[in-house]
Amino acid sequence: MIKNRTRKISDATLLCCWMLFSGILILFSTTIFADDLRPIYIEVEQIENDQYGVRIKKPPKVTEANRPSVVFPDYCQQLAKTSNVRLRAGVPVAVADIWMCRQSIDGEELVLRYPLFIVPNPAIVKVISLAGASYTIALASGDTRWEMPRAEDINGIAKQYTWLGIEHIWIGYDHLLFLLCLIWIAGTWKRILVTITGFTLAHSVTLALSALEIIKLPVPPVEAVIALSVVFLATEVAKGRSHSLTWRRPVTVSSSFGLLHGLGFAAVLNEIGLPQTEVLSGLLFFNIGVEIGQAFFAILVILLITLVQKIAGAKIDIKQWSQRGVGYSVGCIAAYWLFQRVMGFAV
Incomplete structure (x- = not known):
């Protein structure tokens, strides 16, 4: 009886911590929605x-x-x-x-x-x-x-555009939440590596094609569909492990949506401009910066999950236990973005 009571207290404590985290996330999401850190x-x-x-x-x-x-x-x-x-x-x-x-x-x-x-x-x-x-x-x-x-100096371009790429991924909350869901679904180190690699290769292609104006799509609908992609993955996380394509082959989903996210990266790059005489260099280093930012974020998420799992103990699978909270929290934020972006170009 004491064991059961201790386990109930432990579960209740974890539940309270997760509810507090979700509340803080939603509370501060108004700041995210307002794009406070737009340059x-x-x-x-x-x-x-x-x-x-x-x-x-x-x-x-x-x-x-x-x-x-x-x-x-x-x-x-x-x-x-x-x-x-x-x-x-x-x-x-x-x-x-x-x-x-x-x-x-x-x-x-x-x-x-x-x-x-x-x-x-x-x-x-x-x-x-x-x-x-x-x-x-x-x-x-x-x-x-x-x-x-x-x-124009190649060293200066490398430094500036690499930093631009890192900074963009860290203030691009929709891309970060998409990555968070991918990591949650992929699960193991090997699957995470393969999934994020697929996402990287895919968005690199459309980033280059769009930045070089080989393909052109209007930015507002692209941003709206990016928000929709986050809603989709958040729904998959909330449902839990299943036999859907997303859970069986996350690299297929990440690569498909990666093509779309590359257009979002290109919109930012087109707005700030590429170097006049070193166009390819600027494009390359911006993409490298994005990948560095992604890698740091992925490592941070994995380490955080590992730390919380150690604190919770082996009896509780922290990812399975908290997946609904993560799915619902991310889904609510992404749904707001979707509504906001659709209304922005529909009005």
Whole structure:
């Protein structure tokens, strides 16, 4: 009787812990839904030999009162604000700020300044030269300074685009939850390795084809179907082990959906731009960054499951015991994303 009572207490404790975890996940999911960590996009474009136009696109959660601005070196002077300026190809484009500099700012440090406080969002800086060449610089969360590029350098591209890929996968919550479900279903180390490899190869193909504009699909429907893919896997997890194709051959499902997720990665890459003269290098290192981010996440999940299993003891299969909680929690979040994204392009 004492043993049974102890086991009941142990089960009740684990159940309470899991309910608390699910509650915290759902509570903080509103932050995830709001895309709080979407990057700030900054474009610095050389208009004339001595003039630069600056445009900044901020996510909704960065308030207008805290809209950042770019500060140039001391030998530059900010001109009066204007609503239009003639840029390359002679097209009038709205610009927030125009700076005139007595000398080139190549290699100089520019600063992103916030009126109130520094936000945790990462930033993507796109620099466009007078000749039309563009360069992309990734700023990590909290970074506010960057060096203006002199010319495209393979080492710089490798560093910037690898970091871009890592950062994107870690703030791409839909991709992470998809990976979590894949790991849950695959089970063993060998099956996890094969499943994630299939996902990687598949999304690498569509990432390359879409980034190089060989195939083109509208982004909103793609994002909606990615959310649907997470709902599908979460449902499979909640149902538990079965004879369905997903449980028998998870690599088939991961590869199929991987083609779709690659289009999502490409949408981000197309938005920030590839290097002008090192297109393939930028594409390669971005993909490498995505794979590094995936690998770290997978290892972290596996270690966490192993740790919780050791704490729970051999009598309780923690994955089987908690699979409904995981499935329902992930499914609710993904269903919200699906509704939000469908409404976004359907309205």
